[in-house]
Amino acid sequence: MQLIRTIADLRTALRAERSAGKTVGFVPTMGYLHIGHLTLAKHSQLNCDVTVVSIFVNPTQFSPNEDLAQYPRNLPHDLKLLEEQGVDYVFAPEVDEMYPDGSGKTSTYVDVGDLSSILMGALRPNHFRGVATVVSKLFNIVQPDKAFFGEKDYQQLAVIKRMVTDLNQPVEVFGVPTVREPDGLACSSRNSLLSAEDRAAAIILPQAMQLAQTLVDQGERSVSVLHQAVLDKLQQEARGEVEAVDIRDAETLAETAELLTAPAVLLLTVRFGKTRLIDQHVLRF
């Protein structure tokens, strides 16, 4: 495994791989890796000749009042995990390498209109603009054939798919199902920020999603009924502050009143202390 810190070095290494006819798979991450990330890398390794994992905590997707400084980091441990798994390249640039104009500032942004301003985009203005911009930059640097993203960040995946289509970016984007802890909580780097009590309480998220699926299995099709049931369930856990419960068209994220033919997705955002947890479940019916 090669650890690469500069854009120029990565371009040189990957140019050689492509010249040798190798396909390139790419997994962008913010580090503090867990089994969810490693699963993404595994998908890349199974589908591509060469796998690149990037580790970069991107400042342009955090608002000034958000947890950029507190975001957990552990590069040595990340490298150990990726080495063990046989990943080919790790790209871990400093902030100035990605944003030479100064810490996390850029004059050019990629903005994925409507999809960026709804749902989590309403809670975190400019978040998805920062995501779309850094992912565009990384795509242009890595020039992957395929890129792999977790379904846990469901809206992010939708934003990136839309961006790739709209801008004709020459990369195939794959969503990979959410990997969960044994008790059902979605794997997330932010789980490490939870107190033991909050970590235990957080299983209310998968429980609420399970409840919604059970109601759907029993024939419930009304989005407002499902929404209320999920909200009631989440509010049984006093440690969590419910920020958002949404049931949307799974493709467009448009609002929907009833589960009819198009798949729908349940999106949850619940805050425990300062830590915002998100999760998603595509409702089967």
Place this chain on the structure above:
Amino acid sequence: MQLIRTIADLRTALRAERSAGKTVGFVPTMGYLHIGHLTLAKHSQLNCDVTVVSIFVNPTQFSPNEDLAQYPRNLPHDLKLLEEQGVDYVFAPEVDEMYPDGSGKTSTYVDVGDLSSILMGALRPNHFRGVATVVSKLFNIVQPDKAFFGEKDYQQLAVIKRMVTDLNQPVEVFGVPTVREPDGLACSSRNSLLSAEDRAAAIILPQAMQLAQTLVDQGERSVSVLHQAVLDKLQQEARGEVEAVDIRDAETLAETAELLTAPAVLLLTVRFGKTRLIDQHVLRF
């Protein structure tokens, strides 16, 4: 020469060229070609193995009140000129091929902040956002090694260079000096929209630029003095309505008070009837 109408066909053709080790040069145009465009293509042909010229009148860079419908078009004549010059590929997509969501609409934009809102960007809100977006799309479709733009559209060139740097787009951008008619008027597709009287009157632009250079040659370094002299000269021609006269840092387009060490550029925008002509001259001193 191959005329290609779809993104998929162009990707297939260029994949074969790249596999054969060929470098790709690219000249994006809105058609109605003149010697300026052909000069850009010639630069590409001299510097790259394969040259692609695109012809696409991009709706997202026109405001509703602008001249999209009136913009001159003549594809058969364009193809004849490019064929004669030995260009390899012409990419001439329909609007729906580039913007499948409907005529000239997209949800994703590339926005080059500050450089897009000043100067011509103040006169034409959203213009450079449309330019940056379509050029990004075309770069992603063609994946050129080198791309060639005219210096006449000076701010456009600055916006594109900034975008390529900020987004790490894997393409080298070249600015090519403005090609002029025998009387000094910059070649432009819009010249064809001028009445005979306005066409004759339009030489006031190169005359004003010549005056500025003469003053600089005589030792004038004050931007406000030069600005006033150019304005006075342009206003001698009653047929032209002066929209903008600016002398800026040639690199950053920042305002400047005196010609000191950094190169400066004189930018002109003059309207004749409904037709807006622009020109530029980098002041030598």
